[in-house]
Amino acid sequence: MNEMAEAREKRGAEREPLLSVRDLSVSLRSDEGLVQAVRNIGWDIYDGEVLAIVGESGSGKSVSVNTLLGLMRQDVAIVNSGHAEFGGRDLLNLGERELREVRGKDISVIFQDPMASFNPVKTIGDQISEAIRVHDERATRRWAWSRSITLLSMVGVPNPELRCKQYPHQYSGGMRQRAMIAMAMANRPRLLIADEPTTALDMTIQAQIIDVLRLVQKETGGAIVLITHDLGLVAELADRVLVMYAGKIVESAGVVELFASPRHPYTRALLESLPRIGDQSDELRSISGQMPSLVELPEGCAFHPRCSLSHDRQLCRELEPPLQETNSGSERLSACHFSRELDELDIFDR
Amino acid sequence: MLSYVGRRLLISVPVLFGILGISFIFVQMLPGDPVRALMSPEELATASPEYIEQRRSELGLDKPIFVQFAAWIGEVLQGNLGHSFRRNTPVADMIFERIGPTAILAITALSIALIIGVLLGTFAALKQNSWFDYLSSVTSMMAVSIPNFFLGLMAIYIFSISLGIFPTGGMRTLAASNPSALDRVHHLILPALVLAINLIGPYVRYTRQSMLEVIRQDYITTARAKGVPWMKVVFGHGLRNALIPLTTVIAIQVPILLTGLLVIETIFSWPGLGRLTFESIMGRDYPVIVAIVFISAVFVVLFNLLADVTAAALDPRIRL
Amino acid sequence: MSENVQTAVPVAGRSDEEGIGRRREREVQKGGNGRAGQALSPSRLAIRRFRHHRLAMASVLLLSLLLLLAVLAPLISPYDPNAVNTAAYREPPSGAHWLGTDSAGRDVLSRLLHGARVSLTVGIAAAVSATGLGTLLGLIAGIFRGWVDAIIMRVVDVFLSFPPLVVILLLVAILGPSVTTIIVVIAAFEWPTACRIVRQVSLSVREMDYVLSARAMGSGSLAIVRRHMIGPVLPPLTVVATLLSANAILLEAALSFLGLGVERPNATWGGMLQAAQSMTILQEMPWLWLPPGVAIAATVLSINFMGDGLRDAFDPRQRL
Numbered sequence: 001m002n003e004m005a006e007a008r009e010k011r012g013a014e015r016e017p018l019l020s021v022r023d024l025s026v027s028l029r030s031d032e033g034l035v036q037a038v039r040n041i042g043w044d045i046y047d048g049e050v051l052a053i054v055g056e057s058g059s060g061k062s063v064s065v066n067t068l069l070g071l072m073r074q075d076v077a078i079v080n081s082g083h084a085e086f087g088g089r090d091l092l093n094l095g096e097r098e099l100r101e102v103r104g105k106d107i108s109v110i111f112q113d114p115m116a117s118f119n120p121v122k123t124i125g126d127q128i129s130e131a132i133r134v135h136d137e138r139a140t141r142r143w144a145w146s147r148s149i150t151l152l153s154m155v156g157v158p159n160p161e162l163r164c165k166q167y168p169h170q171y172s173g174g175m176r177q178r179a180m181i182a183m184a185m186a187n188r189p190r191l192l193i194a195d196e197p198t199t200a201l202d203m204t205i206q207a208q209i210i211d212v213l214r215l216v217q218k219e220t221g222g223a224i225v226l227i228t229h230d231l232g233l234v235a236e237l238a239d240r241v242l243v244m245y246a247g248k249i250v251e252s253a254g255v256v257e258l259f260a261s262p263r264h265p266y267t268r269a270l271l272e273s274l275p276r277i278g279d280q281s282d283e284l285r286s287i288s289g290q291m292p293s294l295v296e297l298p299e300g301c302a303f304h305p306r307c308s309l310s311h312d313r314q315l316c317r318e319l320e321p322p323l324q325e326t327n328s329g330s331e332r333l334s335a336c337h338f339s340r341e342l343d344e345l346d347i348f349d350r
Numbered sequence: 351m352l353s354y355v356g357r358r359l360l361i362s363v364p365v366l367f368g369i370l371g372i373s374f375i376f377v378q379m380l381p382g383d384p385v386r387a388l389m390s391p392e393e394l395a396t397a398s399p400e401y402i403e404q405r406r407s408e409l410g411l412d413k414p415i416f417v418q419f420a421a422w423i424g425e426v427l428q429g430n431l432g433h434s435f436r437r438n439t440p441v442a443d444m445i446f447e448r449i450g451p452t453a454i455l456a457i458t459a460l461s462i463a464l465i466i467g468v469l470l471g472t473f474a475a476l477k478q479n480s481w482f483d484y485l486s487s488v489t490s491m492m493a494v495s496i497p498n499f500f501l502g503l504m505a506i507y508i509f510s511i512s513l514g515i516f517p518t519g520g521m522r523t524l525a526a527s528n529p530s531a532l533d534r535v536h537h538l539i540l541p542a543l544v545l546a547i548n549l550i551g552p553y554v555r556y557t558r559q560s561m562l563e564v565i566r567q568d569y570i571t572t573a574r575a576k577g578v579p580w581m582k583v584v585f586g587h588g589l590r591n592a593l594i595p596l597t598t599v600i601a602i603q604v605p606i607l608l609t610g611l612l613v614i615e616t617i618f619s620w621p622g623l624g625r626l627t628f629e630s631i632m633g634r635d636y637p638v639i640v641a642i643v644f645i646s647a648v649f650v651v652l653f654n655l656l657a658d659v660t661a662a663a664l665d666p667r668i669r670l
Numbered sequence: 671m672s673e674n675v676q677t678a679v680p681v682a683g684r685s686d687e688e689g690i691g692r693r694r695e696r697e698v699q700k701g702g703n704g705r706a707g708q709a710l711s712p713s714r715l716a717i718r719r720f721r722h723h724r725l726a727m728a729s730v731l732l733l734s735l736l737l738l739l740a741v742l743a744p745l746i747s748p749y750d751p752n753a754v755n756t757a758a759y760r761e762p763p764s765g766a767h768w769l770g771t772d773s774a775g776r777d778v779l780s781r782l783l784h785g786a787r788v789s790l791t792v793g794i795a796a797a798v799s800a801t802g803l804g805t806l807l808g809l810i811a812g813i814f815r816g817w818v819d820a821i822i823m824r825v826v827d828v829f830l831s832f833p834p835l836v837v838i839l840l841l842v843a844i845l846g847p848s849v850t851t852i853i854v855v856i857a858a859f860e861w862p863t864a865c866r867i868v869r870q871v872s873l874s875v876r877e878m879d880y881v882l883s884a885r886a887m888g889s890g891s892l893a894i895v896r897r898h899m900i901g902p903v904l905p906p907l908t909v910v911a912t913l914l915s916a917n918a919i920l921l922e923a924a925l926s927f928l929g930l931g932v933e934r935p936n937a938t939w940g941g942m943l944q945a946a947q948s949m950t951i952l953q954e955m956p957w958l959w960l961p962p963g964v965a966i967a968a969t970v971l972s973i974n975f976m977g978d979g980l981r982d983a984f985d986p987r988q989r990l
Binding site: 069071075096100101102103104105108109111113116117118119120121122130131134135167169183 | 478567568569571572573574575576577578579580586587590591594664665666667
């Protein structure tokens with residue numbers, strides 16, 4: 001049984017979640033063997049909420065979400081277990097045809113690299129129109145086109161009539177990402193998945209895209225799953241945060257609490273690695289060591305070889321800590337045997 | 351777009367010049383007197399030695415080789431490709447007469463090869479490493495390796511002689527004074543298929559490779575994430591991108607197509623340029639062969655141009 | 671730096687799925703079998719990969735056998751391939767003549783074995799000369815670049831524009847048929863492929879750090895070619911040479927088939943197939959045309975499979 005589900009059940013669900021993921025495990029085939037990319041994770045997202053999933057690349061955050069929509073390559077990804085309840089249906093149990101109706105209509109995705117994510121040989125207008133027409137048989141070409149123009153202007157693309165007729169390479173990076181958001185919003189999805197939406201962009205453009213995302217969310221009232229490694233973006237947008245490490249959720253908390261006092265040594269290390277204004281040292285802080293190979297995971301806690309808190313304690317080496325409430329009755333969950341010790345440490349001291 | 355075509359045309363100029371140069375070398379290599387080669391038989395019959403000398407200096411054949419080259423280019427540009435040794439006609443007329451049947455055969459074969467090749471290549475890529483993929487690879491390799499004349503003979507042996515489904519050759523039933531379109535198609539199928547088989551191999555291979563790359567692209571995932579059905583993603587988004595590099599492959603294959611025409615037209619008695627080439631070689635009618643070689647090369651250059659323009663039409667990024 | 675590998679967090683990366691893909695690709699490049707592969711040198715790995723390519727290995731076996739038969743042909747042939755025997759006119763296969771006799775009463779098996787000598791000689795010699803010429807010009811273009819490169823590349827374009835069989839037919843017709851002529855003429859029109867590849871590789875090698883530093887240290891062009899370019903050029907060149915020899919064999923066969931091959935009465939596979947242009951032979955005497963046709967197809971197919979195995983062995987990302 002999933003730890004988080006237990007925790008929630010104990011608390012008693014106040015309202016129905018929009019999407020509820022349980023016990024999801026995904027392996028990926030690679031030449032080194034089966035990669036345990038996602039290991040028994042579970043989470044809920046509610047209407048109007050922005051949930052951030054944070055972690056290093058390879059932590060399983062993208063895999064976990066792409067799996068839900070059936071977007072992983074079938075020859076690579078194997079879903080070992082899991083449910084994903086969305087609107088009374090289990091996404092992981094749907095056939096391709098039913099899942100297709102969910103994709104782009106109820107749940108949309110914004111990808112990281114807006115250059116690679118648009119088809120280079122079709123106009124932006126064609127590509128947005130396609131998103132509309134594929135879910136609405138009655139939509140005429142002309143109607144879809146004019147709706148595309150409206151969508152583009154909504155996300156702040158100037159001169160949208162002309163822009164619709166242009167090809168992706170004629171857009172700047174920021175404009176392309178706006179167009180990407182417009183395309184994702186085409187059918188007013190209830191859930192928007194933003195997979196590293198600002199990573200490929202310049203700092204100034206990033207801020208604009210964040211504004212667009214905020215605006216879009218206010219407009220539609222839908223929920224957003226924000227996949228990112230950028231804690232700055234999390235602070236800007238998210239209500240709640242899940243931290244993933246080596247295919248597992250290691251910490252779950254509201255955004256304010258997480259930044260104020262992380263309850264997992266990995267989260268703490270992530271926060272410490274953030275560059276700060278007034279930081280004296282020039283060097284980029286980093287977490288020493290590498291994420292373990294997901295083919296042969298270490299015994300015990302996956303983070304213990306890099307952990308500054310573990311001090312090589314036997315418990316850390318031998319027992320994988322469950323995700324549990326840090327204090328009984330608390331909303332906060334952490335997968336660390338010694339999460340309480342973190343209070344005693346000053347996170348700004350190294 | 352227009353400026354792109356213009357620039358591309360400009361690049362072809364030195365190549366066309368090179369083709370003229372090599373063809374001129376061939377003309378120089380030919381046995382016999384070039385003056386006589388350029389004259390019609392009537393002219394030759396009545397020509398006195400003085401007249402021939404006069405023609406020689408008119409043509410500048412007593413001048414340095416470069417002047418001769420220039421003069422020859424002048425003749426070619428005016429459409430004078432010389433006179434046939436064997437027949438009482440200018441070479442240009444003979445070629446013009448035969449170009450139609452060749453075009454029909456070539457276009458049919460190319461279309462068959464493209465449709466089958468692209469479909470096979472696409473599905474091989476979608477089912478990578480399946481038995482279908484493996485089979486299509488091995489089959490297309492065999493299709494390139496079997497010599498076209500052997501393939502043609504076997505086709506005639508099996509389909510014409512043993513099964514009697516198709517005629518053994520020709521463009522139409524000779525007995526019929528006004529052959530129907532169906533009769534023409536009936537004659538066309540076998541040679542076109544044999545010709546196509548030789549071309550399919552590379553199309554399958556490159557479409558597969560190109561498609562394998564394309565379906566790994568992010569925009570394919572985007573299209574899927576929009577809810578577009580997989581086959582619509584493959585043919586609507588994937589194929590057009592995959593076809594862009596294929597235009598170059600088709601252009602590279604054109605000389606092979608022309609070579610195939612020579613052999614297949616000969617075997618199937620198809621009254622086109624290939625058959626004319628064979629007849630001219632058998633009859634040692636050199637001016638005709640040189641002219642065909644020259645025209646083929648020019649055609650290849652033009653086709654390359656067409657391929658680049660097609661690629662530009664398919665890919666808006668090139669059009670700039 | 672500490673002894674730990676420092677991983678900057680956050681690490682900018684693309685989606686997790688692609689990470690795996692890239693890792694896999696790198697692993698394959700290293701040798702395909704993970705850690706065990708890292709200890710071996712690239713050439714040893716290529717050999718190992720080639721030996722795992724079953725079709726390629728079978729082809730090498732078949733080609734070796736063919737080479738042996740060709741070398742030993744004078745010893746193992748049951749009859750003199752050119753001995754006319756009017757008593758044995760178009761005899762079907764029998765104990766005395768395993769593959770029957772042709773229209774001049776000559777033993778088909780003996781002619782088949784001797785035909786292999788011609789095909790293989792032309793294939794190997796033409797491929798070697800074409801590759802040699804292409805390599806030389808490609809290196810010159812790659813090293814000197816600028817206008818030298820531009821001129822060579824335009825020449826390549828010009829030569830690639832001519833349909834090979836037609837132009838080779840013309841030249842053989844003018845120069846007279848012989849094995850040497852055929853080899854020279856094929857090489858003269860097949861070198862551009864090798865030239866393009868060598869130029870491309872040498873241009874990209876030029877830009878690599880170790881070559882730049884070698885140039886900075888004052889190494890001459892020749893020294894750089896010897897030390898740095900031979901290595902990277904060799905693998906693609908081997909593949910090209912293989913495919914060129916397959917082409918040359920096909921061209922020679924087509925020439926002979928069209929009646930312009932090696933001097934008569936010498937046996938060639940293409941020449942033997944020529945007999946099948948007669949309907950009677952095609953229809954009633956398959957032993958006269960089936961064996962040489964199968965021989966050409968099997969030889970060319972084997973060479974192509976071998977080339978394919980080599981391509982995979984050198985560059986495993988580009989599959990069949």
